[in-house]
Amino acid sequence: MSDFTSGFWSAYVTAITLVGIVACLLLLWITSRKKVASTADNTTGHVWDGDLTEMNNPMPRWWMWLFVMTIVFSLLYLMAYPGLGTYQGGLGWTSKAEYEGEVEKANRELVPLYAQFTSRPVEEVAGDPRARAIGERLFMNNCAQCHGSDARGGKGFPDLTDGDWLHGGSPAKIAETIRGGRQGSMPPMAAAVGTPDDVKNVANYVLSLSNAPHDSVRAQLGKSKFTACAACHGMDGKGNQAIGAPNLTDDVWLHGYGEQAIISMINNGKTNVMPAQAGKLTDAQIHVLAAYVWGFSNKPVTAKP
Numbered sequence: 001m002s003d004f005t006s007g008f009w010s011a012y013v014t015a016i017t018l019v020g021i022v023a024c025l026l027l028l029w030i031t032s033r034k035k036v037a038s039t040a041d042n043t044t045g046h047v048w049d050g051d052l053t054e055m056n057n058p059m060p061r062w063w064m065w066l067f068v069m070t071i072v073f074s075l076l077y078l079m080a081y082p083g084l085g086t087y088q089g090g091l092g093w094t095s096k097a098e099y100e101g102e103v104e105k106a107n108r109e110l111v112p113l114y115a116q117f118t119s120r121p122v123e124e125v126a127g128d129p130r131a132r133a134i135g136e137r138l139f140m141n142n143c144a145q146c147h148g149s150d151a152r153g154g155k156g157f158p159d160l161t162d163g164d165w166l167h168g169g170s171p172a173k174i175a176e177t178i179r180g181g182r183q184g185s186m187p188p189m190a191a192a193v194g195t196p197d198d199v200k201n202v203a204n205y206v207l208s209l210s211n212a213p214h215d216s217v218r219a220q221l222g223k224s225k226f227t228a229c230a231a232c233h234g235m236d237g238k239g240n241q242a243i244g245a246p247n248l249t250d251d252v253w254l255h256g257y258g259e260q261a262i263i264s265m266i267n268n269g270k271t272n273v274m275p276a277q278a279g280k281l282t283d284a285q286i287h288v289l290a291a292y293v294w295g296f297s298n299k300p301v302t303a304k305p
Contacts, residue, residue, distance in 0.1 A: 009085070011085060012085075013084070014084040014085040014087070017078065017083060021071060021075065024067075024071055025071050028064070028067055032059075042056050043055055043056060080093075081093055107282050110282075114134075114282070114287075114288065115284070117131050117284070117288050118284045118287055121171070122171035122175070122290055123291075123298070123301040124300070125287065125288060125291035126291040126292065126295035127295075131288050131292070132292060134288050134292075135288045135289050135291060135292025138288065138289045139289060139292055139293070142277060143289075143293075147160055155254075155256060156255055157254075160293055160296050161296040162252065163298075164247065166182070166239075166246060166254075167241055167244050168241045169297065169298075171290055171294050174294050175287065178286050178289055178293075179276065179277065179278045179283075180276050180278060181273070181276030182244060182272075183271070183273050183274075184244045184272040184273075185270070185271045185272075186232075186265065186269045188267060188268055189228055189266050189269070190266055192228040193228050193229075193266060194225055198222070198225050199267065200218060200259070201218045201219070201222030202222040202225045202226055202229070202262075203222070203259050203262040203263045204216075205218075205219040205220075205221075205225075206222075206262050207219070207258075207262065209248045210248065210249050212251060212257070233245050233246070233247075233248055254272075255270055
């Protein structure tokens with residue numbers, strides 16, 4: 001997709017580029033034709049510091065031709081490669097295709113490296129020091145920006161070390177999450193719950209599910225209103241991994257802890273997105289990365305020699 005939002009900017013860039021090249025050529029032509037009257041000793045008559053004179057020598061021919069060659073090269077370059085607005089160039093070269101070609105070449109060269117892991121189960125790969133070293137680099141390059149270098153996440157980004165999983169923590173589920181990404185969405189539920197006072201009561205009931213500090217009277221009043229939430233979280237509040245609904249009984253809070261944080265979630269809802277990595281990573285890389293992530297909260301199996 002073009003970066004230009006209208007045809008004006010393409011024409012503007014094209015005009016500025018070509019005018020700049022023509023201006024250089026015009027300047028060169030004017031300079032070559034300009035003659036400075038010289039004195040008998042071949043100086044311009046300008047004197048500085050008493051005895052420093054300016055000679056009236058023409059520019060070197062090689063310098064002139066180098067300038068002309070540079071201008072010709074720039075025109076040929078703009079005919080072959082992108083540079084004039086939306087014009088793609090005669091060779092059809094793009095930085096995107098260049099990047100994709102380099103990635104494809106690198107992936108082909110790495111096939112023998114990953115081949116030793118792809119046929120082994122994740123639990124066993126997680127216990128291989130070589131696989132862990134590769135998985136660590138994959139994690140640092142693709143996952144640490146959100147989950148942190150220690151994989152403990154942060155507000156809005158899941159902790160991958162605590163064994164608490166929104167969509168399941170089996171090797172297959174982790175690989176599925178990495179490959180296809182996830183989109184979690186909780187709609188605003190205030191209208192379904194009732195009045196602002198009802199929302200506060202439900203928030204205290206949610207806190208009571210994990211034995212967090214709460215108002216017991218409000219929690220009792222909010223229990224009946226929790227039915228609006230039970231469709232996703234279940235009547236027992238233990239969540240539903242099939243749809244990514246969090247477990248509300250385990251004292252793990254992804255988007256903040258306390259009465260006000262829960263009230264905000266009920267009133268405003270929340271949408272979280274983890275981007276799919278299938279377009280960036282090969283299946284073999286996802287297999288090794290899934291093993292590395294699985295190893296954060298599980299005991300790897302040591303392969304038998």
